[in-house]
Amino acid sequence: MTVEATKETRGFETEAKQLLHLMIHSLYSNKEIFLRELVSNASDAADKLRFEALNHGELYEDDPELSIRVSFDKEANTVSIIDNGIGMSREEVVDHLGTIAKSGTAQFLSNLTGDQKKDSHLIGQFGVGFYSAFIVADKVTVETRRAGAAKEEGVRWESSGEAEYSVETIEREKRGTAITLHLKKDQQEFADGWRLRSIIKKYSDHISLPIIMEKEHYGDDKEEKEPEDETVNTATALWTRSRSEVSDEEYKEFYKHISHDFSDPVKWSHNRVEGKLDYTSLLFLPSKAPFDLYNRDASRGLKLYVQRTFIMDEAEQFLPLYLRFIKGVVDSNDLSLNVSREILQKDPNIDSMRAALTKRVLDMLEKIKKNDKEQYAQLWKEFGQVLKEGPAEDYGNKEKIASLMQFASTHADTDVQDQGLDDYLARMKEGQDKIYYVVAENFNTAKNSPHLEVFRKKGIEVLLLSDRVDDWLMGHLAEYKEKQFQDVSKGELDLGKLDSDDEKKEQEKVEKDFKDFNERLKKVLDNEVEEVRVTHRLTESPACLVVGEHDMGAQMRRLMESAGQKVPESKPSIEVNPSHPLVQKMDKESDEDRFTDLAHVLFDQANLAEGGNLDDPAAYVKRLNKLLMDLS
Ligand code: ADP
Numbered sequence: 093m094t095v096e097a098t099k100e101t102r103g104f105e106t107e108a109k110q111l112l113h114l115m116i117h118s119l120y121s122n123k124e125i126f127l128r129e130l131v132s133n134a135s136d137a138a139d140k141l142r143f144e145a146l147n148h149g150e151l152y153e154d155d156p157e158l159s160i161r162v163s164f165d166k167e168a169n170t171v172s173i174i175d176n177g178i179g180m181s182r183e184e185v186v187d188h189l190g191t192i193a194k195s196g197t198a199q200f201l202s203n204l205t206g207d208q209k210k211d212s213h214l215i216g217q218f219g220v221g222f223y224s225a226f227i228v229a230d231k232v233t234v235e236t237r238r239a240g241a242a243k244e245e246g247v248r249w250e251s252s253g254e255a256e257y258s259v260e261t262i263e264r265e266k267r268g269t270a271i272t273l274h275l276k277k278d279q280q281e282f283a284d285g286w287r288l289r290s291i292i293k294k295y296s297d298h299i300s301l302p303i304i305m306e307k308e309h310y311g312d313d314k315e316e317k318e319p320e321d322e323t324v325n326t327a328t329a330l331w332t333r334s335r336s337e338v339s340d341e342e343y344k345e346f347y348k349h350i351s352h353d354f355s356d357p358v359k360w361s362h363n364r365v366e367g368k369l370d371y372t373s374l375l376f377l378p379s380k381a382p383f384d385l386y387n388r389d390a391s392r393g394l395k396l397y398v399q400r401t402f403i404m405d406e407a408e409q410f411l412p413l414y415l416r417f418i419k420g421v422v423d424s425n426d427l428s429l430n431v432s433r434e435i436l437q438k439d440p441n442i443d444s445m446r447a448a449l450t451k452r453v454l455d456m457l458e459k460i461k462k463n464d465k466e467q468y469a470q471l472w473k474e475f476g477q478v479l480k481e482g483p484a485e486d487y488g489n490k491e492k493i494a495s496l497m498q499f500a501s502t503h504a505d506t507d508v509q510d511q512g513l514d515d516y517l518a519r520m521k522e523g524q525d526k527i528y529y530v531v532a533e534n535f536n537t538a539k540n541s542p543h544l545e546v547f548r549k550k551g552i553e554v555l556l557l558s559d560r561v562d563d564w565l566m567g568h569l570a571e572y573k574e575k576q577f578q579d580v581s582k583g584e585l586d587l588g589k590l591d592s593d594d595e596k597k598e599q600e601k602v603e604k605d606f607k608d609f610n611e612r613l614k615k616v617l618d619n620e621v622e623e624v625r626v627t628h629r630l631t632e633s634p635a636c637l638v639v640g641e642h643d644m645g646a647q648m649r650r651l652m653e654s655a656g657q658k659v660p661e662s663k664p665s666i667e668v669n670p671s672h673p674l675v676q677k678m679d680k681e682s683d684e685d686r687f688t689d690l691a692h693v694l695f696d697q698a699n700l701a702e703g704g705n706l707d708d709p710a711a712y713v714k715r716l717n718k719l720l721m722d723l724s
Contacts, residue, residue, distance in 0.1 A: 099260035102190060112253055116227050123279075125354075126228055127162070127288065128295035129221035130173045130271055132349045134160045135299045137177025137269060139402030141239050144178065146401070146429050151239040153267055159302045162292065162324075164283045169275045171282055176268035179238040182247045185259055189222060189234065189249055221352060226253035228282055229273035235262065236269040289324050298330040298346040300400070329400055331374040331421050335362050347376045350395055351419040355379050358467065359460060360420075361452045369441055373449055375420035377456055381474040385417060392416035397423040398431060409436040410446050414481040414493075415453050417474075422449070447488075454492050461496060461512070469510055472498045476509060480561045484568040494572045500535065500556045502544065507535040511555075513572045519553055523589030526578040529555035531563045531647045537703035542633035543580045549631050550590060554580055563648040581702070583641035585629045602626050602670050609679050610668070616691040617666065627667035634672040635698045637664040646702060666695060686722075689715045 104112070119125065138158040145151045161174040180188065225232045234249040246264025251257035275282055282288065285308045292303055307320040330338060330346045347357045357376040364372045375394075384390035393408035393416075400423065410422055426441065436442050457479075461468045472479075482493035498509040503519065516527060528547060532538035538556040547554045557566070569577055591599075603626045610624040617624070622640070630636055639645065643662040644652075652659050668675050674694070681687045696712045699705075706712050 099258055101256050101258045102186070103256050104190065108190075109255060112223055112226060115223060116253070119224060119227055122354075123227045124282075124291050125295065126224040126273075127171075127173070127282075127291045128345070128348070129224045131160055131162075131292070131296045131299060131303060133221055134173055134175035134177060134269070135301055135349070137175050137179070138301050139177075141176075141178040141268075142401055143403060144239070148240070151267075153239070155267065159304050160299070161304045162288055163306060164285065164288060166280075166283045169277075169280055169283050170272050171275065171288065172270055172272045174268070174270040176266065177239075179241070179268045180236045180247065181238045181241065181245065182259060182261060184238070185234070185236065185247045185249050190257060190259075223253070225271065225273050228275055228279040229253070230276045231274035233272040233274070234269060235264055235272075237264040237267055239267045292324045294341075295345050296349075297325045298342050298349065299325055300327060300329040302327045329397075329423070331362065331372050331423055332400065338362070343376075346374075347378075347419065350421060351376065351378065353378055353380070353382075353419070357419075358471065359456050361456050363452065365448065369445060370425040371445065372423045373420065373452070374422075375418055375449065375452060375456070377453070377460075377471075378417060378419060379470075379474075381417055381478075385475075385478060390416075394419070395421045396431075396436075397421060398427045398429050399423070399425055401429060403427075403429070403431060404433070407433075407436065409433070409442050410449055411453070412446070412450060412482070412486050414478055414485050415450065417478060418453055450486065450489065454489060454496070457496050458492075469498075469508075472509060477559060477561060480559065480565045483565060487568075490569065491572065494569060499529075500538075500558075502539075502548065502554045502556065505539060505556075507539075507556075507558075516553060516555065517573060517575065520575075521550070521552055521590060524552060525575060525588060527555070527572060527575050528552060528578050528580050529557055529566065530580050531557045531566065531645055533647055533650065533703045534558050540701075541581070542636040542698070542701050543629055543638075545631040545633065546585070546587075546629040547580065550587075552587075552590065560651065563645045563651070566645075567648075579645060580629070581636075582639050582643070582645065584625070584638075585627075587628070591628075599626070599628055606668070606670050606679075609675075612687070613666070613668070613678075613691055616688050617695055620663065620695055621666045622663040623665040625665060625667045627669050629667065630669040630672070632672075633669060633698075633701065634674040635666055635668045635694050637695075637698045637702065637704075638667055639664045646704060650704075666698060668694070686719075689719055693719065 138160070141151060141158065155176055158176055162172070163174070164171045231250065231252045235246060236249075237243065237246040243265055244261070244263055246262040248260050248262045249257060273282075285305065289305060292305075296303060302323040303325045304321050305324050307322045309317050330342060343360055343362075344356045347360065348354065351357075356379065358379045359377045360375060362372075362374045373394075382390065391406050392411075392413075393406040394410050395405055396403045396407035396410070407422070408416075411418055422445070424445075427439075428435075457468075457471070460471065476498060479493060479496060483490045486493065494513055497513060499511050499513075499516075500507050500509050501511045501516065503511060503515075513527065530538050530541050530543055532541060535556060535558045538558045544554055557563075566577055566579065571577060606626050610626070614621070614624045621637075625638075627636065637646075640662060643664075644659060649659050670676070674690075678687060678690050678694070681690065693712065693715050696706050
């Protein structure tokens with residue numbers, strides 16, 4: 093095969109340009125991280141080579157000792173980061189270094205706030221690692237050759253980080269990648285051994301590969317000495333060290349290396365398990381949700397190592413989907429080095445590892461909830477919605493997940509989700525044996541739902557649910573600590589011991605008195621409602637709609653309908669409030685046409701009050717106007 097040494101110049105896409113510009117500005121205050129990012133990439137490249145070499149030993153060529161070399165040239169004002177990892181082909185160079193625009197770039201850009209601190213965090217999550225070189229350099233040269241490729245298949249990539257880059261095929265003896273930063277004039281400080289060493293120590297000490305620099309000699313005889321190398325970092329896989337030997341700072345830097353997140357993690361859990369299974373795990377709880385948390389294709393899962401050898405990124409078999417925000421590493425001593433995703437899926441040992449890791453994460457969350465309310469509130473804001481997926485996915489941990497949940501409720505009557513179920517249980521009234529809740533499309537509709545009237549009157553707390561997942565969540569939760577959940581808008585209300593005997597007698601009497609009225613109303617609303625009943629839940633509103641105990645809730649119905657799904661037909665019942673003047677007026681209405689109009693308006697209004705849509709809004713307006721005209 094002949095290789096054309098063609099040189100071509102290509103433009104970055106518009107989005108890439110925009111991103112680059114933004115990044116250089118928002119990360120400027122933290123510019124030394126360029127080295128961390130490039131070392132992190134070099135380390136990943138070594139991991140990839142090791143993995144590919146498991147089946148293709150020849151990829152090591154005659155250079156099996158993997159390392160990263162950092163060097164500088166004060167006169168030329170350059171810094172170089174050189175690895176003997178996997179390297180890149182010409183196509184890979186164009187793909188990886190010419191395209192920052194991964195899926196979701198546009199969405200990412202629209203998320204930027206203009207606030208530097210927040211934006212730099214987002215940029216970190218987006219993983220623009222390589223491009224951080226342009227914070228300090230006005231030209232970057234990459235020379236690389238993929239492991240196993242002929243020496244004529246080397247590639248040189250060069251760019252000043254503005255509009256264009258060039259690629260050309262070159263001859264390159266050595267496998268791997270050398271990145272040379274031509275420092276900006278005012279960034280000379282980085283062409284300095286002491287400075288580079290201290291940055292490596294600070295950010296990259298945990299890298300398991302040796303990071304090598306030329307030893308510096310001080311004093312008069314330096315001209316006579318042969319150059320000598322030294323390893324600058326600790327160079328052991330961080331998770332293999334014992335907890336007491338690893339500082340918080342090291343954990344934090346390691347997290348940034350594996351997660352591409354620029355912010356510190358909130359907490360971590362580092363454990364060695366020996367026995368039937370033998371593995372080490374290091375799990376991190378990030379402080380912020382990634383911008384693509386809800387994108388089903390977004391990356392998730394842990395980094396999998398087998399006996400210190402990197403096997404794969406995003407091994408999603410080790411944690412359930414509702415904990416997809418957790419980052420970390422799992423290193424197994426039992427799995428085969430040839431393990432694949434398919435094998436992981438079928439291995440029963442993975443299930444028990446997953447159960448143990450899940451427990452660790454839930455414990456970590458529980459501890460924060462107990463010890464640091466403020467931090468937990470913040471975490472709930474970030475990850476609460478995802479945790480709410482938990483009870484459906486992970487039946488075994490249902491109760492534990494439920495105990496982590498936070499809700500808005502009539503206790504505080506604000507939309508802040510800060511009440512746990514245990515808080516609720518502690519406030520239950522004497523004789524109360526259910527946890528009451530209402531689900532609506534938004535907080536205000538939930539808070540003002542007519543279904544809450546009797547609960548407010550009696551001082552019984554009701555959870556106010558209005559997140560998209562809530563109806564679905566409650567379908568899976570069913571009970572907590574042996575107390576059943578009860579949707580206050582479903583079924584016939586039975587407050588059990590919460591109603592006094594006198595109240596019960598009074599209810600029976602009213603029901604009898606209103607029997608005829610109910611039948612009359614049912615005739616008019618026969619197509620719309622299942623049943624007409626006297627209500628026990630309303631104190632102020634004239635009527636409300638109630639769905640059957642086992643029917644789909646109104647929120648769920650609207651969600652499914654808007655997703656174009658067919659929803660089984662089920663009619664609600666209407667409950668009327670006999671003490672409301674409108675109902676009393678209707679009871680006395682002798683004009684049947686007028687009664688019919690009032691009946692429909694009553695039904696439509698009950699629907700509106702719950703945030704529902706009318707089937708025929710024009711008919712409603714017409715009837716209402718007719719009734720208004722009659723007033724005069
Ligand atoms: P990320 O590391 O988040 O994927 P980067 O912009 O830092 O993003 O790097 C883009 C890609 O370029 C990497 O995923 C990798 O495929 C490739 N790359 C970067 N540096 C190296 C390197 N030293 N050796 C081999 N490939 C590299």
